[in-house]
Amino acid sequence: MHRLVMAGDSWSVGLVMPTIDALADLGFDATLTWEATAVAGSTAAQWVTNDGGKLLALDAALDADPPAEVLLLVIGGNDLNREINGGWAKLPKFFRELALDDIRDDVQNLIGYAMAGRPDLQVVMVGYDYLHYDFLQLYVSLPGLDQQSYNEAFIALEQRKLGIAQANSRVHYAHNLGLLQWTFGDVPHPPFFLPPVAYGPGAVPAPGVWPTYTPFPGGLVQLPGPLDYLPDGIHPSLEGFRVIIDHTFAQGLEALMLHEPWGPSP
Numbered sequence: 604m605h606r607l608v609m610a611g612d613s614w615s616v617g618l619v620m621p622t623i624d625a626l627a628d629l630g631f632d633a634t635l636t637w638e639a640t641a642v643a644g645s646t647a648a649q650w651v652t653n654d655g656g657k658l659l660a661l662d663a664a665l666d667a668d669p670p671a672e673v674l675l676l677v678i679g680g681n682d683l684n685r686e687i688n689g690g691w692a693k694l695p696k697f698f699r700e701l702a703l704d705d706i707r708d709d710v711q712n713l714i715g716y717a718m719a720g721r722p723d724l725q726v727v728m729v730g731y732d733y734l735h736y737d738f739l740q741l742y743v744s745l746p747g748l749d750q751q752s753y754n755e756a757f758i759a760l761e762q763r764k765l766g767i768a769q770a771n772s773r774v775h776y777a778h779n780l781g782l783l784q785w786t787f788g789d790v791p792h793p794p795f796f797l798p799p800v801a802y803g804p805g806a807v808p809a810p811g812v813w814p815t816y817t818p819f820p821g822g823l824v825q826l827p828g829p830l831d832y833l834p835d836g837i838h839p840s841l842e843g844f845r846v847i848i849d850h851t852f853a854q855g856l857e858a859l860m861l862h863e864p865w866g867p868s869p
Contacts, residue, residue, distance in 0.1 A: 605633035605860060608664045610650075611677035611729075613643035617838055618677065618729065621845040625852055631860055636664045636671065646682045647709035651716070661717060665724065673859055674717050674726045675851075682706045683760050684745065691756075692747025700759075707763035714767065714774055725859050728768060729851050730761050730779045735827040737795045738836030750797055754780075754824045765816060775865045777851040778810045781822020783839065785809045786846050789829035798826050812854045812867050 609615050609622060619637045626633045639660040650657045665671045683691075686702050694702070714726050736753040739745060745753065761780060768776035788803040810821030830836070832843035839847060855865035 604669060605631055605673075606667070606669050606671050607633060607635050607673045607675060608640055608661075608671045609635055609637040609675045609677075610640035610661060610664070611642070611675075612645050612681050613838060614680065614729070614731065614844075615641040615675070615677040616643050617841075617844045618675070618848055621841065621848045622675070624845070625848050629852065629857060629860075633860070636667060640664045644681060645678070646685065647678045647706060647713055648682055650678065651709045651712045658716060665717060665721060670721070670723070672723065672725060673856070674724060675729055675856075676710075676714065676717075676726060677729045677731075678713065679706050679710050679760055679764065680731050680757070682709065683756060684743070687745045687748065687753075687756065688743070690746065692752070703756075703759050703763060706760060707767065710764060711767050714771075718773060724773065725865075726774045727851065727856055727859070728764050728774070728776050729847065730764065730777055731757055732779045732783050732839070732847065733757070733781065733822060733824075733826070733828040735795075735830055735833050735836035737797065737827070738830060738833075741836075743837075750827050751825045754820075754827075758820050758824065762819070765819070775813075775855055775859070776816075777854045777856070778812060778816055778819065778821070779847050779850060780820030781807060781810045782847060782850055783828045783832050783843055784822035784826060787829050787832050787843075789826070789831070792830045795827075795830070810850075813865060 733754050736750045765776045768774045784807045789798050790801040807822045808818050811817040811819050832840050853868045857868050
């Protein structure tokens with residue numbers, strides 16, 4: 604039997620049931636451990652400082668019987684949103700980059716902690732997709748940006764996470780920027796101005812996958828994620844999360860489950 608652990612923020616929570624369903628649909632005899640490690644609202648900074656015993660929970664999840672083969676990690680988005688909420692957009696570029704580097708370092712240190720003493724563990728960072736900035740602004744203060752610059756902030760974060768994966772053969776990155784745009788298309792949603800016109804599935808570039816990840820990002824950086832599949836502006840719908848985890852399996856998670864190198868399914 605295979606065992607995987609899902610850890611991270613509210614996106615990890617949303618991915619739990621779609622991942623369980625995808626494992627079954629692909630015919631894997633596998634269990635997913637998530638109960639103490641998928642923590643809505645959590646940040647990479649909280650994880651690496653063991654806030655609330657998070658590292659202890661991760662240890663317990665990874666070392667249960669049988670030991671976990673794969674850690675699925677979704678983290679860093681709340682760190683970035685907290686930076687933006689605190690005025691990140693108004694900082695000089697040097698300090699914006701430094702803040703992004705700090706998030707990367709926390710993610711990298713968390714991964715290093717998970718891998719230490721577990722030589723067979725594979726780590727998969729499940730990347731974020733574009734959020735809906737204007738909708739989020741209705742209930743979250745994210746000052747100083749617009750949809751494109753907000754997307755670009757997440758692109759910069761995801762590029763750093765990709766760099767972590769490229770530097771370690773047991774760490775992998777699933778690229779999802781633009782995936783929901785490419786899969787579903789979108790239509791106007793007044794009173795929001797974006798997208799200005801409807802576009803259909805496949806009308807924008809698909810996110811690139813290993814080994815070149817070209818294009819990076821996918822989709823159109825000027826546009827939000829499709830609101831019909833991102834109903835609160837930040838969390839995909841159940842169908843949206845299933846698309847994301849299916850794409851993660853196709854990018855290389857299925858290969859890992861078969862004890863093959865990370866890479867796209869044929």
